[in-house]
Amino acid sequence: MSARIENLYLPARPTEVRRGKGWSTRFxxxxxxxxxxxxxxxxxxxxxxxxxxxxxxxxxxYLACVMLIGLPILIAEIVLGRRGGSSPIHGLRALxxxxxxxxxxxxxxxxxxxxxxxILSFYSVVAGWSIAYLWYAVSGQFGAAxxxxxxxxxxxxxxxxxxxxxMLACHALAMAATVLVVARGIRNGLERAVRWMVPGLFVLLVxxxxxxxxxxxxxxxxxxxxxxxxxxxxxxxxxxxxLGHAFFTLSVGMTAMMAYxxxxxxxxxxxxxxxxxxxLDTLVALLACLAVFPIVFANGLQTxxxxxxxxxxxxxxxxxxxxxxxxxxxxxxxxxLAALTSTISLLEPTVxxxxxxxxxxxxxxxxxxxxxxxxxxxGSVLAFNLWSGFTPFGKNLFDxxxxxxxxxxxxxxxxxxAIFAGWGLSRASLAEELGLGESPVFRLWRxxxxxxxxxxxxxxxxxxxx
Ligand code: PHE
Numbered sequence: 262m263s264a265r266i267e268n269l270y271l272p273a274r275p276t277e278v279r280r281g282k283g284w285s286t287r288f289x290x291x292x293x294x295x296x297x298x299x300x301x302x303x304x305x306x307x308x309x310x311x312x313x314x315x316x317x318x319x320x321x322x323y324l325a326c327v328m329l330i331g332l333p334i335l336i337a338e339i340v341l342g343r344r345g346g347s348s349p350i351h352g353l354r355a356l357x358x359x360x361x362x363x364x365x366x367x368x369x370x371x372x373x374x375x376x377x378x379x380i381l382s383f384y385s386v387v388a389g390w391s392i393a394y395l396w397y398a399v400s401g402q403f404g405a406a407x408x409x410x411x412x413x414x415x416x417x418x419x420x421x422x423x424x425x426x427x428m429l430a431c432h433a434l435a436m437a438a439t440v441l442v443v444a445r446g447i448r449n450g451l452e453r454a455v456r457w458m459v460p461g462l463f464v465l466l467v468x469x470x471x472x473x474x475x476x477x478x479x480x481x482x483x484x485x486x487x488x489x490x491x492x493x494x495x496x497x498x499x500x501x502x503x504l505g506h507a508f509f510t511l512s513v514g515m516t517a518m519m520a521y522x523x524x525x526x527x528x529x530x531x532x533x534x535x536x537x538x539x540x541l542d543t544l545v546a547l548l549a550c551l552a553v554f555p556i557v558f559a560n561g562l563q564t565x566x567x568x569x570x571x572x573x574x575x576x577x578x579x580x581x582x583x584x585x586x587x588x589x590x591x592x593x594x595x596x597x598l599a600a601l602t603s604t605i606s607l608l609e610p611t612v613x614x615x616x617x618x619x620x621x622x623x624x625x626x627x628x629x630x631x632x633x634x635x636x637x638x639x640g641s642v643l644a645f646n647l648w649s650g651f652t653p654f655g656k657n658l659f660d661x662x663x664x665x666x667x668x669x670x671x672x673x674x675x676x677x678x679a680i681f682a683g684w685g686l687s688r689a690s691l692a693e694e695l696g697l698g699e700s701p702v703f704r705l706w707r708x709x710x711x712x713x714x715x716x717x718x719x720x721x722x723x724x725x726x727x
Contacts, residue, residue: 342522
């Protein structure tokens, strides 16, 4: 691991020496982990899946999944990472052997690393969309997009989807930025950027919510759509999507948080940090919906339009508001940065594994894995145009990858993490690692992990497979 990245990561590993440079270490972890959690999942994905699954009831199930399943497993994943003290696959193996468990637990690490690899391949494509939209804002295309609202804004997005070259170039830019950061470690520039990026995105979202409410007068309808549950609209399929998204949005169930946790100082409270991460993450997702849905209702758009929802609604808002080009530029810039702090956490597990296993240096590992992921991502780019007719299992490649990773790999990975932490590790190890002793909080967490999270995930998976 390069000296630079040690500034971000907190040395739990014996080889990592704290340099005392840069930002305060505890804050660094919370920022990096919150940066990983808050991303396209919150602003792009959550509104469109909430829209597709009828709003209220789906949102409620999602919130329950975050609190009762996602949060306890987030704590477990960071704990496993810190206790393993190494790259995810190696760390799990070492931890299993120390705890007298099967070395096969390392395959949980493999599942996670494979998941991060696949997610990054399509996530980077969407991050590329926000780069394209940043350009549209800078070049003043939102005004035209909003001229007759929905139709032109839809045409802007359709134009992007129809151009494999633009999408490939933007996907390449997103991957290149990720590789650069991971290869060089996190520099002071990014440290500072992250510091104002999350608050910045947050402030902008609040402003957008207010704008959408005032300009459209549809806040009430949007809020009712989001918070008035209609359980007749809820299917088991929607419950699986809500569960999968709880994992996706918290970055849990693969090895991203495990890798970050492995660099965490012992004195930092994993429980407190996790609550902060989950709280912020949820707030951002809800704000994004409250910014998007008033525009949907005011412009006669469908709530079920799918992955394009954010990219069709926002240009309408920016095109109509005074100073909208500037606001739009800021919005897509922040969105791109929020995506970047997630993509680096998606590349990190693969890079750490290659460093450790193949003995590659960080640069080489980052560059080659980045290239491989970019190539896999080409399939997701073409799913929107040249290969749109190729639909194995009834889904195009983009949707299929999203489904397999978010709705199958993440819940299965999360389940195994919960089982390993809940039953594989001794109670004493867990109590020591959490630093809460035998307190009620510790007991509650372990109970929820074992008897709520594990059966919850099993139930949803089994129902959906049957
Ligand atoms: N949590 C990120 C988001 O919501 C996506 C992500 C998933 C990042 C898994 C890392 C690991 O956008």
